[in-house]
Amino acid sequence: MYKRIILKLSGEALAGDKDGIMYDDETIFAVVDQIKEILDMGTQVALVIGGGNIWRGRSANSSMDRTKADQIGMLATVMNAVYVADVFRQRGIKAAVQTPIIIGTVSEQFSKESALKHLENGEVVIFAAGIGHPYFSTDTVTALRGCELDADILLFAKNVDGVYDSDPKINPNAKKIDEIKCADIISKGLRVIDLSAASLCNDQKVPVLIFGLNEKNSLMRAVKGEKIGTVVTVD
Numbered sequence: 001m002y003k004r005i006i007l008k009l010s011g012e013a014l015a016g017d018k019d020g021i022m023y024d025d026e027t028i029f030a031v032v033d034q035i036k037e038i039l040d041m042g043t044q045v046a047l048v049i050g051g052g053n054i055w056r057g058r059s060a061n062s063s064m065d066r067t068k069a070d071q072i073g074m075l076a077t078v079m080n081a082v083y084v085a086d087v088f089r090q091r092g093i094k095a096a097v098q099t100p101i102i103i104g105t106v107s108e109q110f111s112k113e114s115a116l117k118h119l120e121n122g123e124v125v126i127f128a129a130g131i132g133h134p135y136f137s138t139d140t141v142t143a144l145r146g147c148e149l150d151a152d153i154l155l156f157a158k159n160v161d162g163v164y165d166s167d168p169k170i171n172p173n174a175k176k177i178d179e180i181k182c183a184d185i186i187s188k189g190l191r192v193i194d195l196s197a198a199s200l201c202n203d204q205k206v207p208v209l210i211f212g213l214n215e216k217n218s219l220m221r222a223v224k225g226e227k228i229g230t231v232v233t234v235d
Contacts (some may be wrong), residue, residue, distance in 0.1 A: 001043060002153055002162070002211075003044060003153055004045075004149065004150065005038075005044070005045055005046070005151060006046050006142055006151045006154050007045060007047050007155045007219070008047075008050075008138065009047060009050065009213070010049075011051045011077070012159065012212050013031075014027065014053050014083075015027075016078060021058050022054055023053070025087075027213075028087050029087060029089055031157075031219065032093070034219040034220045035088075036092075036093055036100075037220055038219070039093065044143065045124050046115065046129045047081075047084070048138050049080045049138070050080070051073050051075075051138075053076075054079060054080070056074050057073060066135070069134075070135065074129040075129045077128045077129055077130065077138065079215070081126040082106065085124075093123070094123040094124070095124040095126055096114075096115075096123060098125055098127055099132070100129060100130070100131050101129055101132045119126065127145050131144065136196070137197070139194035139196075139197040139211025141202050142156070147201075147206060147218070150158065153206070155209045155222055155231040156193060156208060156211070157212075160231070161214075161218075162165045162177065162210055162212065163177045163190075164176050165177060177230050178230060179230065179231045179232075180192070181235070182232050182234045184196050188201050202234050205234045206234065207232065207233060208231075209228075209229050209230070210230045
């Protein structure tokens with residue numbers, strides 16, 4: 001059983017499989033209910049949530065400044081974090097939203113000490129707004145927070161159930177990879193997770209599990225150590 005995990009949820013995951021909406025409460029409550037069970041088992045949980053259900057860099061017109069596009073994306077992650085934090089509240093779980101930038105009373109400013117205190121009190125911490133600067137993905141932020149907080153593992157919940165040797169949406173014969181070295185992701189330039197995140201995980205020896213969020217009880221199964229998804233090993 002893991003003592004502390006960092007869970008990365010894509011913004012698109014919050015919309016479930018429904019088109020034209022930002023939030024699918026059935027999907028979100030299902031995730032929160034699994035996290036409640038994990039907390040009850042004694043595992044500490046922190047989240048990083050993307051903003052792709054609201055905004056992605058490619059949403060911008062081609063002439064838009066990259067910094068401004070990324071800033072909008074950071075704000076999108078704050079909106080998602082506040083929404084999910086309130087779902088935790090509805091389930092009787094305290095959740096703190098932490099950001100690297102000051103946003104009035106909307107969030108706390110991130111600090112390692114404060115985040116650890118929340119986690120040790122059995123509360124969930126949701127990290128939003130990236131690191132406060134452009135050009136850094138939420139994958140990289142997940143790896144960074146995982147290293148800072150000494151997480152046992154990083155869990156990347158995706159729309160597919162792991163890593164494949166080719167795109168399973170295009171190739172029906174694509175084969176799932178059960179285990180891959182982080183060093184191979186870097187050397188081969190695989191788009192499994194952001195390469196900056198992969199480098200950080202490899203340097204700091206933080207293992208990663210990539211799995212499908214839509215599989216039944218997948219998060220609980222991942223925390224219990226069941227063989228699901230794709231394990232990214234570090235030497």
